[in-house]
Amino acid sequence: MDVFKLLSRTSKATPAPSSQKLPSSGAVANPQLFGRDAAEGPHANARKSRKRKRGQDKTDLPAELPVALDFFGGASQPAQHTEKPTQKGRGQGTKSEQHQDGALETASPEDMEESAAEEDYDEDERKRILRAHKLKIVILEDYKVQEIDSRDRGKEKKKRKKDKVEKIERDAKAKKKERKKEKKQLFPRPLTDFAQLRTAYGISPRLAENIKEQGYKVPTEVQLGALPLLLSKRRDGGRSEISSTNGHDSADTDVGGDFDLLTVAPTGSGKTIAFLIPIINSLLSEEKASSNAKGPRAVIIAPTKELASQIVNEARKLARGTGIKATLMRKGVEVVKRPEEDIEDDVDTLGTSSEEDRSASDSEAGKRTAKKPKGRRRRADVVKAAILVATPLALLNALKQQGGEVSQLPSIRHLVLDEADVLLDPLFCEQTLAIWTACTSPLLRVGLWSATMGSNIEDLTMQTLNSRWTSLASSATESLPPRHPLIRLVVGLRDTAIPNITHKLIYAATEQGKLLGLRQLLHPTATASSETTPWLLPPFLIFTQTIPRAIALHSELLYDIPPEAGGSSRIAVLHADLSSSAREAIMTRFRRGEIWVLITTDLLARGVDFRGLNGVVNYDVPNSAAAYVHRVGRTGRAGREGGVAVTFYTKEDIPYIKNVANVIRASENLRGTKSGDGEGEVGGGESIKGWLLDALPTPTKREKQMLKKRGVEARRRVKDDGGKGTMRISTKSGYDRRRDNNLQGAKSASRGRVDGGAGPRAGKVDMGSESDFEGFGE
Numbered sequence: 046m047d048v049f050k051l052l053s054r055t056s057k058a059t060p061a062p063s064s065q066k067l068p069s070s071g072a073v074a075n076p077q078l079f080g081r082d083a084a085e086g087p088h089a090n091a092r093k094s095r096k097r098k099r100g101q102d103k104t105d106l107p108a109e110l111p112v113a114l115d116f117f118g119g120a121s122q123p124a125q126h127t128e129k130p131t132q133k134g135r136g137q138g139t140k141s142e143q144h145q146d147g148a149l150e151t152a153s154p155e156d157m158e159e160s161a162a163e164e165d166y167d168e169d170e171r172k173r174i175l176r177a178h179k180l181k182i183v184i185l186e187d188y189k190v191q192e193i194d195s196r197d198r199g200k201e202k203k204k205r206k207k208d209k210v211e212k213i214e215r216d217a218k219a220k221k222k223e224r225k226k227e228k229k230q231l232f233p234r235p236l237t238d239f240a241q242l243r244t245a246y247g248i249s250p251r252l253a254e255n256i257k258e259q260g261y262k263v264p265t266e267v268q269l270g271a272l273p274l275l276l277s278k279r280r281d282g283g284r285s286e287i288s289s290t291n292g293h294d295s296a297d298t299d300v301g302g303d304f305d306l307l308t309v310a311p312t313g314s315g316k317t318i319a320f321l322i323p324i325i326n327s328l329l330s331e332e333k334a335s336s337n338a339k340g341p342r343a344v345i346i347a348p349t350k351e352l353a354s355q356i357v358n359e360a361r362k363l364a365r366g367t368g369i370k371a372t373l374m375r376k377g378v379e380v381v382k383r384p385e386e387d388i389e390d391d392v393d394t395l396g397t398s399s400e401e402d403r404s405a406s407d408s409e410a411g412k413r414t415a416k417k418p419k420g421r422r423r424r425a426d427v428v429k430a431a432i433l434v435a436t437p438l439a440l441l442n443a444l445k446q447q448g449g450e451v452s453q454l455p456s457i458r459h460l461v462l463d464e465a466d467v468l469l470d471p472l473f474c475e476q477t478l479a480i481w482t483a484c485t486s487p488l489l490r491v492g493l494w495s496a497t498m499g500s501n502i503e504d505l506t507m508q509t510l511n512s513r514w515t516s517l518a519s520s521a522t523e524s525l526p527p528r529h530p531l532i533r534l535v536v537g538l539r540d541t542a543i544p545n546i547t548h549k550l551i552y553a554a555t556e557q558g559k560l561l562g563l564r565q566l567l568h569p570t571a572t573a574s575s576e577t578t579p580w581l582l583p584p585f586l587i588f589t590q591t592i593p594r595a596i597a598l599h600s601e602l603l604y605d606i607p608p609e610a611g612g613s614s615r616i617a618v619l620h621a622d623l624s625s626s627a628r629e630a631i632m633t634r635f636r637r638g639e640i641w642v643l644i645t646t647d648l649l650a651r652g653v654d655f656r657g658l659n660g661v662v663n664y665d666v667p668n669s670a671a672a673y674v675h676r677v678g679r680t681g682r683a684g685r686e687g688g689v690a691v692t693f694y695t696k697e698d699i700p701y702i703k704n705v706a707n708v709i710r711a712s713e714n715l716r717g718t719k720s721g722d723g724e725g726e727v728g729g730g731e732s733i734k735g736w737l738l739d740a741l742p743t744p745t746k747r748e749k750q751m752l753k754k755r756g757v758e759a760r761r762r763v764k765d766d767g768g769k770g771t772m773r774i775s776t777k778s779g780y781d782r783r784r785d786n787n788l789q790g791a792k793s794a795s796r797g798r799v800d801g802g803a804g805p806r807a808g809k810v811d812m813g814s815e816s817d818f819e820g821f822g823e
């Protein structure tokens with residue numbers, strides 16, 4: 046027996062849906078992943094003693110749809126995250142408290158304002174809360190200290206003789222190294238209630254109202270840490286709201302609101318509003334100072350059009366009624382006004398839909414580069430919105446002038462790189478850095494956000510900040526403002542999948558095995574008793590390695606959903622080769638719950654928020670550990686329990702599967718799984734045994750790089766696989782093949798009768814039997 050088969054055997058069967066809470070059954074009252082039971086604030090005990098009101102739990106809400114069908118938890122209602130804000134005790138005007146058991150208790154509006162205003166924490170309390178929520182905030186690079194160092198070094202050099210200079214340099218290097226090792230940790234006052242945004246940070250009342258209308262009440266970990274950091278103002282002459290490791294509120298730790306931020310926080314943890322709220326608030330205060338300011342002052346870059354348009358929607362909801370506008374970079378729109386003679390472009394090159402193809406999954410398209418503009422066109426509209434959201438290529442194309450020079454964007458004060466690690470990955474890096482460099486304001490503040498961030502990204506960020514500053518200094522006509530630090534905020538364990546989902550790693554041996562396994566997921570009743578088959582109710586996503594494989598798998602499964610349940614309209618494929626309008630239409634239908642199974646590539650692996658998604662199937666193993674974290678992070682969002690991530694692997698994947706197995710194990714450890722006994726705290730199990738992890742080969746650095754770049758090589762040869770076709774997904778639908786097989790069977794049976802013999806199929810047609818499939822890997 047193949048030892049690797051055991052990997053799937055050791056995985057516990059996922060509980061049947063009846064006993065399981067699913068992501069599609071609606072929002073959870075508390076979206077936090079860690080430290081939920083850490084009673085917070087001086088009022089925590091008082092609140093605890095209040096009597097819990099009956100019938101306040103979300104589960105008591107009248108359901109419009111049967112739970113199993115309400116995939117998106119009432120997607121039509123804006124306040125779907127928590128309770129309806131208009132209902133008494135469920136939002137607006139009331140404060141709800143989340144207890145360990147998920148029940149809610151309420152407080153009066155007066156209580157809420159009062160407690161939020163009073164809520165302050167001493168240093169120990171801040172530390173305790175931040176640690177309970179697994180938040181770590183450090184100053185990565187403090188340029189102010191560096192500048193003082195280099196000034197001192199200059200003075201020393203002059204004073205001492207030449208032979209001592211070397212020693213000074215050595216000491217300086219050692220000092221720098223030491224500082225890097227002992228990064229100064231910060232303990233900002235945690236945001237434990239959204240009401241504090243108004244009472245403690247004075248955000249615009251309209252913005253506060255919009256947050257409330259979204260139904261957000263309990264801040265997630267990343268919001269708990271990042272919002273106070275980004276909203277706090279440096280208090281001149283006063284004490285900082287942020288204390289540092291050594292407890293000194295000295296000038297060098299008083300970073301209030303003035304720094305660049307690199308944030309690593311789990312998928313679905315609400316990073317989008319964590320960067321949008323401070324931007325909108327800052328734009329609103331700037332607006333008062335210079336109400337005539339026009340054009341974008343904040344740029345948000347995202348790797349795909351789907352994610353960019355989702356961010357625009359979120360921004361519009363938060364900025365409703367404030368006068369701040371958010372817009373998506375569209376074809377033919379300009380960001381800076383250009384002189385008439387410079388207006389030229391090939392409209393087709395703007396916002397090209399193929400940009401997302403540059404993601405690892407569709408990497409053949411990665412060869413495409415920003416096309417040079419050609420031909421003349423008429424003057425286009427100039428973006429007037431304050432917040433511009435774009436994919437890197439679309440924005441760069443709009444900024445390119447005749448001769449390839451990139452126009453500058455001196456008015457941009459906020460630059461956000463959402464999914465920063467992929468934006469700074471070789472595929473997008475050139476474009477992203479060109480945009481970053483084009484933002485020439487010395488007051489620019491950069492935010493880099495992702496669920497995964499390698500140390501190479503940190504290094505690249507520091508390098509970019511340094512080189513940008515050097516070039517600003519060399520071209521500045523007046524003195525530059527002092528440099529601000531770079532801060533890093535990490536929630537939980539870096540590069541780990543969220544702990545609230547169940548992982549299943551299934552050995553399928555061959556491509557045929559994977560198809561069989563997938564069909565078992567689609568028809569779970571047939572295998573209800575199986576120990577190794579997880580339950581996976583729609584809606585779910587299926588990821589493949591390449592576009593042709595996604596298309597082929599879609600054709601294969603087209604008729605697998607019975608007509609009574611909606612048939613082929615329930616299953617769709619989405620990839621970067623489709624037109625923008627087709628992509629938008631599919632996204633809308635999937636969000637509405639009309640499509641149940643969506644087959645896609647890594648195009649949808651990052652950032653895209655389908656709230657009630659019950660699971661993710663990695664039909665093809667992801668190209669890296671980070672890709673796994675992002676793909677599976679499409680389920681279990683905002684703290685929802687019950688999401689399932691199924692990964693099929695074959696013999697070809699074995700050299701690389703350790704990456705995935707390690708991520709699963711780390712995520713299960715995070716969840717509180719006790720090592721060795723197989724029993725988890727949250728109904729999970731230790732699905733990857735230590736000895737099996739040891740048995741798996743560790744991929745070399747080169748293998749990892751190649752995998753990231755190209756995926757499993759054998760799988761790319763869809764047609765050219767030496768005639769064996771082992772990597773091929775049949776493009777004939779299962780239904781058509783069954784019909785052909787049955788026809789074949791009927792013919793041979795009738796031949797058998799004529800011949801007087803009785804072949805194996807004589808007189809018997811097994812409709813739908815998996816053993817009748819002959820098309821796998823044909």
Ligand SMILES: Nc1ncnc2c1ncn2[C@@H]1O[C@H](COP(=O)(O)OP(=O)(O)OP(=O)(O)O)[C@@H](O)[C@H]1O
Pocket residue numbers: 076126127260261262263264265268310311312313314315316317318495496651652653654656678682683
């Ligand atoms: N405080 C909150 N309470 C409840 N729901 C929230 C809260 N904050 C955000 N959400 C919801 O959580 C979901 C995920 O948020 P978001 O898309 O910002 O996650 P993310 O951290 O950017 O994830 P990814 O890393 O996958 O991009 C969204 O549906 C959002 O509306």
